[in-house]
Amino acid sequence: MARSKEFEESAVLEKAMKLFWEQGYEKTSMNDLVEHMGIHRRSLYDTFTDKHTLFLKAIDRFGERFNARMSAGVKQSETAEQALKFVFQYMIHGDEDVPPGCMVVNSAVELGIRDEEVDAKATEAFAKAEQLVREIVFWGQQNGEFTREYEAEELAEYLHNALVGIRVMKRTSLPQEKLERIADVSIRFVKK
Structure with a gap:
């Protein structure tokens, strides 16, 4: 008779995601994961196969969480400028219960060039984020908030680059005020 799982897979995946997000892939050992997730090593392997597969699932979990939060915040915005x-x-403040920065950006920097699966996930996540920004810019151009001097695609690429930079800098001791200034200048750049 097979033993039933004594843990909620979603809850332990959330714990693994936060640990990988905080420490990165290579610094996180299997012992760290077992201890942090609160499950037996055998259960970890039975459920998630191996550390790399667990890491990829954690990236997916991060993406789901991030995309849901972005979508909800943008939908609640009354103007394109408010959405941006x-x-x-x-990107600057995030949620209180998570490590600073962005798990996808961290993973791309750590592993993207030498791990095709991580690179593919990061590339896909960046494309989704840039698409969201492009939609906001297009909205702002249509209602006269944002400049039409550049195509929405070009402005989205520029803004996404600034957003990625902010997510990297968020992992350092730079003052919050500097990140706020970068955001303000980026938004002013696209305004009419």
């Missing part, structure tokens, strides 16, 4: 400000503020 929300995106920048979320």
Whole structure:
């Protein structure tokens, strides 16, 4: 008779995601994961196969969480400028219960060049984020908030690059005020 799982897979995946997010892939050992997730090593292997597979699932979990938060915040915005400000503020401040920065950016920097699966996930996540920014810019151009001097695609690439930079700098001891200035200048750049 097979033993039933004594843990909620979603809850332990959330714990693994936060640990990988905080420490990175290579610094996180299997012992760290077992201890942090609160499950037996055998259960970890039975459920997630191996550390790399668990890491990829953690990236997916991060993406689901991030995309849901971005979508909800943008939908609540009354103007394109408000939506863009929300995106920048979320990148700077994030949620209280998670490590600083962005798991996808961290993973791309750590492993992207030598791990095809991580690179593919990061590339896909960046494309989704840039698409969201492009939609906000297009919205702002249509209602006269944002400049039409550049195509929405070009402005989205520029803004996404600033957002990735902020997510990297968020992992350092740079003052929050500097990140706020970068966000303000980026938003002013696209305004009419």
